[in-house]
Each structure stands twice: as C-alpha cells, then as structure tokens.
Amino acid sequence: MAQALRDRLLRFAAPTVLVLVASLQLYLAHTHDLSPWKGGGFSMFSAVDRSDRRIVRCYLETPRGNVPVAVPDSDVRKRARAMPTAARASRLAQAMARSVWVPCSPDDREAGGPPDGCGHSGLRPLSSGEPLPAGSSPIAFSRVDLEVWKVGFRSSDRMLRAQKVITVTAERR
Amino acid sequence: MSRTQPSGLKQRAAAASVVVKRSLETLLSDANMLDVIAAMTLLLLLLHTEPEKYLRVPVTVLSTAGLLYRPLARKASFWFVVTAVLAAGHFTLWHLIDNHKYLMTYWCLALACSLLMEDPRQALAFNARLLTGLCFFFAVLWKATSPDFLDGSFFHFTLLADPRFQHVTEVVGGVSPAQWAANEKAIASLSRFDSVQTAVQLQDAPRVVAIARFLTGWSMAVEGLVALVFLWPDGPRASRGRDAALLLFLASTYPVATVLGFAWLLAVMGLSQASGFRSSRFLYAVLFVLLPLCDLPFHRIGGFLFRHLSTARGVIGG
Numbered sequence: 321m322a323q324a325l326r327d328r329l330l331r332f333a334a335p336t337v338l339v340l341v342a343s344l345q346l347y348l349a350h351t352h353d354l355s356p357w358k359g360g361g362f363s364m365f366s367a368v369d370r371s372d373r374r375i376v377r378c379y380l381e382t383p384r385g386n387v388p389v390a391v392p393d394s395d396v397r398k399r400a401r402a403m404p405t406a407a408r409a410s411r412l413a414q415a416m417a418r419s420v421w422v423p424c425s426p427d428d429r430e431a432g433g434p435p436d437g438c439g440h441s442g443l444r445p446l447s448s449g450e451p452l453p454a455g456s457s458p459i460a461f462s463r464v465d466l467e468v469w470k471v472g473f474r475s476s477d478r479m480l481r482a483q484k485v486i487t488v489t490a491e492r493r
Numbered sequence: 494m495s496r497t498q499p500s501g502l503k504q505r506a507a508a509a510s511v512v513v514k515r516s517l518e519t520l521l522s523d524a525n526m527l528d529v530i531a532a533m534t535l536l537l538l539l540l541h542t543e544p545e546k547y548l549r550v551p552v553t554v555l556s557t558a559g560l561l562y563r564p565l566a567r568k569a570s571f572w573f574v575v576t577a578v579l580a581a582g583h584f585t586l587w588h589l590i591d592n593h594k595y596l597m598t599y600w601c602l603a604l605a606c607s608l609l610m611e612d613p614r615q616a617l618a619f620n621a622r623l624l625t626g627l628c629f630f631f632a633v634l635w636k637a638t639s640p641d642f643l644d645g646s647f648f649h650f651t652l653l654a655d656p657r658f659q660h661v662t663e664v665v666g667g668v669s670p671a672q673w674a675a676n677e678k679a680i681a682s683l684s685r686f687d688s689v690q691t692a693v694q695l696q697d698a699p700r701v702v703a704i705a706r707f708l709t710g711w712s713m714a715v716e717g718l719v720a721l722v723f724l725w726p727d728g729p730r731a732s733r734g735r736d737a738a739l740l741l742f743l744a745s746t747y748p749v750a751t752v753l754g755f756a757w758l759l760a761v762m763g764l765s766q767a768s769g770f771r772s773s774r775f776l777y778a779v780l781f782v783l784l785p786l787c788d789l790p791f792h793r794i795g796g797f798l799f800r801h802l803s804t805a806r807g808v809i810g811g
Contacts, residue, residue: 330616358587375684375688398588475649475705
C-alpha cells in the first residue's frame with residue numbers, strides 16, 4: 321500500500337507541479353494583471369500584452385508643473401511591468417521619489433541615458449554614489465506619479481491601444 | 494575510368510549506411526534510451542540556462558559532471574539537486590524567464606522521480622506524455638480564451654511588429670519596408686515615457702490579414718491536436734498519432750518562432766515517449782541536431798532570393 325502510494329506520488333509529482341503553477345498563473349493574470357507571457361502558464365504567443373511592451377510613465381510634480389521622466393531600467397521596473405500590483409508599483413515610485421534628479425548634460429543626451437534617452441524633460445536620476453555634476457543643481461519636486469500601461473491591438477481598425485493598469489503616488493521625503 | 498569504380502563506391506556507401514543505421518539503432522534502443530535522454534537534457538541545460546551567475550555556474554558544473562561521468566546522471570539524487578537549483582533560480586527570475594524554463598524544471602523533476610521507480614524508462618515516458626499534453630492544453634486554453642487571439646489580432650499585430658516575421662510580412666504580406674519602419678516608429682511613439690498618446694494606428698497590406706487568420710487557425714489546430722493525442726489514453730494508434738502531431742508542430746513552428754530551448758526540450762520529451770514506430774525516435778534525434786540551424790536567417794535568405802528572382806523575372810519578361 322505504502323509502495324503503491326509512493327509510486328503514484330513519484331509518477332505524478334512533475335505533472336502536478338505543472339498544473340499548480342499554470343493554474344496560479346491563470347489566476348494571477350486575470351486578477352493581478354500578470355503578463356500572459358510570464359509565470360509558467362504556457363500562454364506565450366496568445367496575447368499582444370507582453371511585459372516588455374508595457375509602458376511605465378513617471379511624472380515629477382515640480383513647481384513648474386508635472387514633468388515626465390524616464391524610469392531607468394532595473395529589476396524593480398521589470399517586476400512592476402511583469403505584474404503591476406500596488407505594492408510593486410509603489411516600490412518603484414518610492415525609488416523614483418528617493419532619487420536625486422538633475423538636468424541631462426549634452427553627453428547624456430548623446431549617450432542615450434535611461435530607456436528612450438533623457439527625452440523632452442531633459443532630466444535623469446543620479447546613480448547610486450554618483451556625485452552631483454558640476455554646475456548642476458537637483459530638481460525640486462514634491463511628488464512622483466507613476467503609471468503602468470498595457471497594450472492591446474484590434475485587427476479590425478489596426479489600432480494599438482494603451483490601457484492604464486495602475487497609478488500610484490509617492491511623496492518626496 | 495574503370496567500370497568497377499562506380500559499383501565499388503556504391504557498395505562502400507551501402508556498407509557505411511548499414512553501419513550508421515545499426516549504430517543509431519543501438520544508440521536509440523530501449524537499453525540506452527535513459528542515458529541518451531539524460532545526456533540530451535544536460536546539453537540543453539548547459540546551453541540554455543539563464544545567464545545569472547548564481548544559476549549558470551552550478552548548472553554548468555552539474556551538467557558538465559553529468560555529461561563526463563555518466564553514472565552520475567543515472568542517480569535520482571543528482572537530478573533532485575539539478576531540480577532544486579533550477580527551481581530556486583527560476584523562482585527569483587519569474588518576471589524574466591520564458592515558459593520553457595518552467596518546463597525544463599518539471600522535466601528534471603520527472604527524471605529524478607522516474608529514476609526512483611521500478612521501470613524508470615516507462616515512468617519517464619509517462620511523464621513526457623503528460624507534461625507535453627498539459628503544456629499544450631494550457632497553451633490552447635489561453636488561446637481559446639484570449640480576446641486577442643481568436644479574431645486574428647495577435648498574429649496580425651505580430652506580423653506587423655515582430656522583427657522575426659518582418660521578411661514574411663514584406664515578401665509574402667506585401668508590406669513595404671517604409672510601412673514597416675512607420676509601424677516601428679508608431680509603436681515607439683506610443684511606448685515613450687513622455688508620450689501623451691494612448692493609441693496609434695499601424696499600416697497594413699491586404700494579404701497580412703489573410704496570413705494572420707491562417708496562422709491563427711493553424712496554431713489552434715496543431716496545438717490542439719498535440720494536446721489531445723498526448724492526453725489521450727495510451728495505445729499503439731495513439732502513440733503513432735502523438736509522434737506525428739509533435740513532429741509536425743516542431744517542424745512547422747520553430748523555423749519561424751525560433752525559441753530553440755523550447756524546441757530542444759520538446760524533442761527530448763518526444764524522444765522519451767516515442768515507441769509508435771522506430772523512425773520516430775530517429776526523427777526526434779535528427780530534429781535535436783538540426784534545430785539549431787533554425788537560428789540561421791533562412792527567412793532573410795529566402796526573402797533575398799525571392800526579391801532577386803522577382804526582379805530577374807521582371808527584367809526577362811520586359
């Protein structure tokens with residue numbers, strides 16, 4: 321009896337783990353916006369929404385108004401794109417709020433800087449341990465607003481649409 | 494030239510092919526199957542593990558040890574250690590890894606568990622069938638319930654935006670390089686961190702929709718067939734059907750969607766359960782060897798030849 325049970329457990333161990341993980345992925349994808357391309361659900365090549373196509377938009381609230389800034393690539397950013405829960409998005413927003421933001425130099429613009437470059441805002445965060453560039457002063461801001469968007473495509477009108485998944489705010493301390 | 498030379502060459506070629514055939518039959522026989530599967534799996538792990546050092550280093554050490562010292566790869570404890578390393582590493586990389594890394598982990602667990610059973614080869618074949626069937630079951634379930642997929646939107650977008658399909662879209666679909674570049678620009682403009690856009694329209698050509706619909710139907714049909722035959726109760730006809738379906742899937746998918754790690758893993762799992770007809774084992778083994786060639790840009794070579802032949806025909810036609 322014990323031997324039969326042992327054999328059955330050994331025989332079905334791997335398939336059972338597969339079913340459990342895939343079922344969990346199905347649940348998380350439908351309730352927590354887990355990217356269909358991640359999580360072990362075998363749902364790749366079934367949806368346009370992929371974590372590397374998800375958009376992160378970040379705004380610093382400055383005295384001159386809301387300024388969009390590029391969020392540097394990091395593990396926190398990748399996790400927030402893969403499954404943008406309130407906790408993950410907040411962690412990313414807080415990291416941006418803790419950063420010191422400075423104007424981009426001409427070299428930064430040439431080198432590309434964070435994803436998509438410094439962009440129109442012309443701002444970038446200082447790296448950990450990086451000193452303040454000469455002649456530069458940190459940008460004053462009171463708050464960070466962070467948004468994560470996913471994309472969808474409709475064949476009938478060939479429109480690629482972005483849909484906001486979550487917005488979080490982090491205060492500058 | 495002597496008349497005896499051609500027949501001498503023929504005889505030598507025939508003799509060589511008999512030797513090769515016998516060697517392959519011995520290699521892919523039931524007696525050696527576990528060793529072959531273990532070696533293929535270790536090669537797969539060696540070449541397709543994530544680059545993070547805390548995963549790559551132990552997997553490389555373990556895989557190399559198993560390949561060089563075969564008795565190690567016959568121990569269940571060895572495969573439990575490999576599974577534990579993969580599981581721990583993949584757990585920390587859940588947000589980055591593709592689905593086949595999960596399947597790789599389950600496969601190593603299946604190897605470990607099977608080696609503890611009275612008939613490891615039979616147990617492994619059972620696991621290969623069930624893992625393959627379940628993997629395709631979930632793939633089909635997602636496709637059937639995804640709003641993007643059934644109406645052709647997923648493949649329509651993929652044909653207009655995925656660089657792997659660019660040459661198919663340009664050469665067969667009729668989308669011009671300028672349209673392709675415009676689509677790249679449109680997608681980039683939507684994705685920029687400072688964009689205020691929430692929608693962009695992509696450029697298209699009439700044949701692209703038809704190709705998308707064909708690919709949608711084909712994917713559902715082939716993957717559904719694989720899921721069905723692999724989850725069907727075992728039997729001689731079911732066995733032949735399984736091999737035909739999986740080999741068809743491998744041959745039709747991976748030359749285009751080149752996820753080599755997944756293809757290799759499916760070939761190894763297919764080989765583990767192949768008993769339908771002798772040639773199926775040979776075909777899985779051949780695919781395992783030839784699949785890396787899919788990384789060659791055949792679509793670019795094909796597109797290049799197609800364009801130049803079309804131009805030549807136009808010139809000759811006047």
